[in-house]
Amino acid sequence: MPPQDPQAVAHSPLEDAQGLGMGVLLCGLGITLLSYLGFMTGQTAGIALILSYVTGISFGWVFFAINIPFYWLAQKRLGWEFTLKSLGCVTGLSVATELMPRGLRLEALDPLLGVVLFGAVTGLGxxxxxxxxxxxxxxxxxxLMVQDRTGFRAGYVQLAVDACIFAVAFALFPPRVVIFSLIGAVVLNGVIAFNHRRDRYIAP
Incomplete structure (x- = not known):
């Protein structure tokens, strides 16, 4: 990880709140689009979507529950600030995905456009x-732990994990669902891989 810039100005609590809030809102929109299409994604959200489709339990509840074990790891390795912010973001996304479909009514959405929009807005979030x-x-x-320790970009780590998840998904879902879902995951991880670079953005 590059050295911290001594002249960098720390984010204020208000700046953190708006940044995290807007990020959660964008991710909530992306998941809502993906759920409308009946597609999936990778990482923890992908596991939650699969379980939601199979069990009928809402995505928000499943997503919140399966993230609980990771908070211990986050606290041990990345500290309380990161852990508490992550807990707030996971809770916010769980709530957003429950409420957003009530105010966002979709009548038609082209699958290819939908997965590209999902990848773009979720990546930005x-x-x-x-x-x-x-x-x-x-x-x-x-x-993030791998990127901070080795310099190997977080987007590439997530893309490798996604490849494993989608390999399993081909045995569970129709090929059309998996292929469109994979396109969305590639767009999402591409946004992260090309833009989340510590050497270009340093904030304490």
Whole structure:
């Protein structure tokens, strides 16, 4: 990880709140679009979507529950600030995905356009969350740890994990669902890989 810039100005609590809040809102929009299409994604959110489709339990509840074990790892490795911000973001996304469909009515959405929009808005949302020292838990915690320790970009770590998840998904879902879902995951991780670079953005 590059050295901290001694002249960098720390984010204020208000700046953190707006950055994390906007990030959660964008991610919530992306998940809502993906759920409408009946597609999936990778990482912890992908596991939550699969379980939601199979069990009928809402995504928000499943996503919140499966992230609980990762908070211990986050606290041990990345500290209380990161852990509490991540907990807030996961809770916010769980609530957003429950409420957003009530105010966003979709009548038609082209699958290809939908997955590209999902990848773009969710990637931008994650960038905002990462840059304010938060995460959406799960695999994102591991990816940020790998990037900070080795310099290997978080987006590439997540893409490798996604490849494993989608390999399993081909045995569970129709090929069309998995292929469109994979396109969305590639767009999302591309946004993270090309834009989340510590050498270009340093904030204490």
């Amino acid at each position: 994650l960038l905002a969350i990462f840059r304010h020292k938060g995460s959406l838990g799960g695999i994102g915690v591991v990816a």
